[in-house]
Amino acid sequence: MNKLKNIFKKDLEDTSTNEIQEVSRRDFFKKTAAVSTVAAASILSPIKVLASEDDHAIMHHPKWGQSWGDPATKNLYGIPSAYEHNNTRRYTELLASGNARASIAVTPIHESEGIITPNGLFFSRSHGGTAHVDPNEFRLMITGLVEKPIVLTLAQVKKYPKVTRTHFIECPANGGQEWRRPQYNSLQFAKGFMACAQWTGVYIKTILEDLGLKANAQWMLAEGSDNSEMGRSLPIDKVLDDAMLVWGQNGEALRPEQGYPLRLLVPGWEGNLCVKWLKRLDFASEPWYAKEETSKYTALKPTGKALQHFYANEVNSTVVSPSCEKDWTHLDDGDIIEIEGLAWSGMGTITRVDLSFDGGNNYQTANIKGLVLPKCWTRWSYMHTYKKGERLLLTSRAMDDAGFIQPTVDQEVFGNNVKKENYGKDKNKGMGVESVYHRNAVETWEVTPKGEVKHVQIRTV
Amino acid sequence: MFKLEQYKILAVSVIATTALLTTSQAKDVESSAYNGLWNAKKDISGGVYYPIMNGQTGPYKVNTQVYKNSDISKNEEGLKVSYNHGRVPTANEYNAWNKDINGKNEGLPEGSGYVDEGEALYEAQCIMCHGDFGSGGGGYPALSLGKAKELKRTLTNNRWLNPTAEGPSRVFGSYWPVASTMFWYIKDAMPHTKSKTLTNDEVYSLTAYMLYINSMKVNGEIVNETFKLDKEKFLKIEMPNRNGFIPDIDGANGVENVRSFYTNPDNFGAIRLKKGEEPCMSNCQNTDNISRVDGGITDFNPPISVVRDLPAKKDDAAHTVSFDAKEAYKETCTMCHGSFAPAAGDKAAWKPFLDKGLAAVYKNGLEGTNMGMPAKGGSGLSDEEFKKVVDYILKF
Numbered sequence: 001m002n003k004l005k006n007i008f009k010k011d012l013e014d015t016s017t018n019e020i021q022e023v024s025r026r027d028f029f030k031k032t033a034a035v036s037t038v039a040a041a042s043i044l045s046p047i048k049v050l051a052s053e054d055d056h057a058i059m060h061h062p063k064w065g066q067s068w069g070d071p072a073t074k075n076l077y078g079i080p081s082a083y084e085h086n087n088t089r090r091y092t093e094l095l096a097s098g099n100a101r102a103s104i105a106v107t108p109i110h111e112s113e114g115i116i117t118p119n120g121l122f123f124s125r126s127h128g129g130t131a132h133v134d135p136n137e138f139r140l141m142i143t144g145l146v147e148k149p150i151v152l153t154l155a156q157v158k159k160y161p162k163v164t165r166t167h168f169i170e171c172p173a174n175g176g177q178e179w180r181r182p183q184y185n186s187l188q189f190a191k192g193f194m195a196c197a198q199w200t201g202v203y204i205k206t207i208l209e210d211l212g213l214k215a216n217a218q219w220m221l222a223e224g225s226d227n228s229e230m231g232r233s234l235p236i237d238k239v240l241d242d243a244m245l246v247w248g249q250n251g252e253a254l255r256p257e258q259g260y261p262l263r264l265l266v267p268g269w270e271g272n273l274c275v276k277w278l279k280r281l282d283f284a285s286e287p288w289y290a291k292e293e294t295s296k297y298t299a300l301k302p303t304g305k306a307l308q309h310f311y312a313n314e315v316n317s318t319v320v321s322p323s324c325e326k327d328w329t330h331l332d333d334g335d336i337i338e339i340e341g342l343a344w345s346g347m348g349t350i351t352r353v354d355l356s357f358d359g360g361n362n363y364q365t366a367n368i369k370g371l372v373l374p375k376c377w378t379r380w381s382y383m384h385t386y387k388k389g390e391r392l393l394l395t396s397r398a399m400d401d402a403g404f405i406q407p408t409v410d411q412e413v414f415g416n417n418v419k420k421e422n423y424g425k426d427k428n429k430g431m432g433v434e435s436v437y438h439r440n441a442v443e444t445w446e447v448t449p450k451g452e453v454k455h456v457q458i459r460t461v
Numbered sequence: 462m463f464k465l466e467q468y469k470i471l472a473v474s475v476i477a478t479t480a481l482l483t484t485s486q487a488k489d490v491e492s493s494a495y496n497g498l499w500n501a502k503k504d505i506s507g508g509v510y511y512p513i514m515n516g517q518t519g520p521y522k523v524n525t526q527v528y529k530n531s532d533i534s535k536n537e538e539g540l541k542v543s544y545n546h547g548r549v550p551t552a553n554e555y556n557a558w559n560k561d562i563n564g565k566n567e568g569l570p571e572g573s574g575y576v577d578e579g580e581a582l583y584e585a586q587c588i589m590c591h592g593d594f595g596s597g598g599g600g601y602p603a604l605s606l607g608k609a610k611e612l613k614r615t616l617t618n619n620r621w622l623n624p625t626a627e628g629p630s631r632v633f634g635s636y637w638p639v640a641s642t643m644f645w646y647i648k649d650a651m652p653h654t655k656s657k658t659l660t661n662d663e664v665y666s667l668t669a670y671m672l673y674i675n676s677m678k679v680n681g682e683i684v685n686e687t688f689k690l691d692k693e694k695f696l697k698i699e700m701p702n703r704n705g706f707i708p709d710i711d712g713a714n715g716v717e718n719v720r721s722f723y724t725n726p727d728n729f730g731a732i733r734l735k736k737g738e739e740p741c742m743s744n745c746q747n748t749d750n751i752s753r754v755d756g757g758i759t760d761f762n763p764p765i766s767v768v769r770d771l772p773a774k775k776d777d778a779a780h781t782v783s784f785d786a787k788e789a790y791k792e793t794c795t796m797c798h799g800s801f802a803p804a805a806g807d808k809a810a811w812k813p814f815l816d817k818g819l820a821a822v823y824k825n826g827l828e829g830t831n832m833g834m835p836a837k838g839g840s841g842l843s844d845e846e847f848k849k850v851v852d853y854i855l856k857f
């Protein structure tokens with residue numbers, strides 16, 4: 001706005017009141033239009049327009065302003081503007097099995113706004129393809145160590161008292177291709193195995209109050225009705241804490257890709273636990289060893305032992321703006337620009353985010369913005385005055401209210417408080433580089449002198 | 462119905478119901494709910510536990526008419542909710558869906574099968590995805606990469622310290638902790654294009670074949686090609702990596718072991734600050750060594766673009782009304798056709814099939830064959846659509 005004021009001020013200084021009255025009507029409009037063009041261009045768009053040129057976008061009536069728009073009867077279920085077609089989930093063959101029926105399509109977080117992901121952009125992962133469940137044939141059976149086993153229709157599930165919660169769901173393999181080196185010059189692929197939504201459903205504990213859980217119940221199996229009959233088991237603690245059965249996502253029914261009509265939501269924990277197209281909950285005293293909690297979703301450590309039942313997505317963060325996709329090549333020297341990012345923790349609430357401009361050697365504390373909710377995306381921000389030609393290493397580091405802080409790449413791989421000369425010597429220290437899952441070391445984005453953004457990692461070895 | 466006594470036992474295992482907190486602890490939780498909970502009770506994963514208390518959980522208000530009973534310190538009567546939604550399943554319904562098998566093999570059905578039967582089934586229904594002798598391919602998982610016991614040694618390979626090392630082999634024989642997982646998953650989810658179609662005997666024979674190609678032992682004996690697996694022998698399968706997983710989740714202390722494991726951040730590569738400890742803010746680390754994307758992964762689909770323009774012109778009518786046989790072929794059939802099955806347009810390869818007449822080709826495609834062709838290729842296409850795909854394939 002300052003630029004706009006200055007331009008008008010200068011314009012008025014150049015022209016006495018009398019002179020304004022004397023200029024022809026035609027000249028007056030010409031002059032005003034030129035001023036507006038400069039102002040609009042400076043503020044809204046990276047496109048530079050010289051003061052002497054009139055912006056065509058302003059100087060002509062656009063087509064949509066001179067003819068009927070669509071009738072209100074069109075697109076009764078709304079769709080995004082056709083111009084937004086590039087804001088879409090994406091996939092890569094590397095993460096696709098065969099014909100993409102046991103694959104993932106990831107969220108364009110470089111385009112994300114706020115802390116809610118639109119349903120059509122929510123990342124999608126399945127082990128036997130996206131099932132299309134007929135809600136009329138949907139049944140949920142709850143069996144095992146309960147006093148009263150039951151079978152429920154969808155309408156009956158929805159009769160329980162509802163809760164609405166905002167939580168992210170993150171695939172524990174988010175960033176899992178980058179244990180040994182960065183692989184993606186893309187924020188969407190480096191961090192987009194996650195999304196965040198407002199979920200509506202019922203706490204499982206509410207149903208269990210009705211059914212009565214037997215004292216020796218330690219584990220709950222959740223099974224999907226899809227082609228892979230995706231199953232995972234949960235300790236009873238989480239079931240009686242905040243685990244939910246959800247049918248609502250951002251104010252409407254779940255999308256098929258998200259498990260329509262009912263999925264398990266396990267706030268903050270591995271996305272894989274949030275079993276979609278749910279059909280059965282079974283309670284038992286002994287654990288199950290389902291395929292996706294043994295062959296996969298187990299984290300191999302340097303000792304050769306693997307972590308099983310590795311639940312929470314630990315505290316994490318990333319810079320979102322700038323990104324590889326939306327870089328700073330259009331910035332001018334001296335531009336004041338917002339560095340924005342996301343932080344999240346499956347173990348609690350984000351309490352603080354620090355931002356480094358030198359790859360994690362020195363940090364400043366960033367500003368947390370907007371709603372700050374447990375196990376939920378949290379926005380943070382830092383204002384920066386851009387120097388043309390500067391080279392930056394932007395590293396963000398989040399903390400949560402459970403006391404956890406993101407490790408450096410070295411710390412996660414080789415262990416905390418391990419001297420460089422001892423890296424890898426004690427196999428009990430650190431996660432090594434073969435664990436695939438739960439990588440939450442700090443991420444670094446290099447801003448090159450041209451303003452391009454590259455994904456890098458700061459490692460000392 | 463629910464008994465208070467049982468609930469109390471349960472409450473002990475529920476990390477931090479308010480009943481377990483002293484008044485001062487409870488106050489601490491309440492007053493510092495958004496501002497660091499270093500002293501608060503943790504959940505089983507080591508995270509913060511937000512109890513429902515005083516009409517709230519974390520920042521969320523709750524309807525106290527529903528959750529008054531969740532705070533059992535205030536309700537000596539325990540839980541007395543009776544929604545009476547739904548109904549008790551019949552025995553047949555229960556049995557129809559109760560197919561799980563746990564780590565102690567509870568739930569394993571009766572049956573038996575030979576290695577060679579499993580091999581024949583494998584070659585007819587599995588090989589197209591899992592490769593020769595379970596070697597994997599096409600993005601589908603390998604099932605065997607050699608002798609299980611030898612492969613198990615690769616689990617300590619670390620490609621950071623030794624970049625030329627072979628990656629860890631995480632297949633059935635070398636990695637999986639129990640055999641029940643294999644039986645259960647084949648029964649529920651395989652073959653991928655027509656799951657839940659195998660009999661128990663067939664699953665036994667396939668499991669026997671898995672043991673054979675992994676050179677695994679049953680009751681001390683290496684499985685050979687004449688081996689017959691049944692329920693009794695299943696219980697004696699030796700899993701080389703049975704003790705390769707932490708924490709121990711079995712038995713009555715399973716859940717407690719998990720809780721205890723996650724109280725130590727070193728166990729899972731995490732860092733927890735002490736109360737009041739400031740993180741490093743200056744001169745934290747040397748940042749000279751920058752690892753960059755070297756080649757990396759770039760086959761992003763669709764290609765990355767942030768341009769706001771109109772999508773490339775498509776004939777809308779063609780895309781929404783008419784059926785694109787070529788696209789369907791690409792999406793459904795190319796997994797097999799084009800590798801070991803005849804590709805579209807390969808006149809010579811299709812000749813022996815066409816010699817039996819077009820009707821036979823349609824029929825085999827629609828109904829599937831025992832040579833590995835799933836009905837309609839496992840697709841959800843209508844008969845008419847599927848025939849159009851066949852026509853496309855046979856366009857020479």
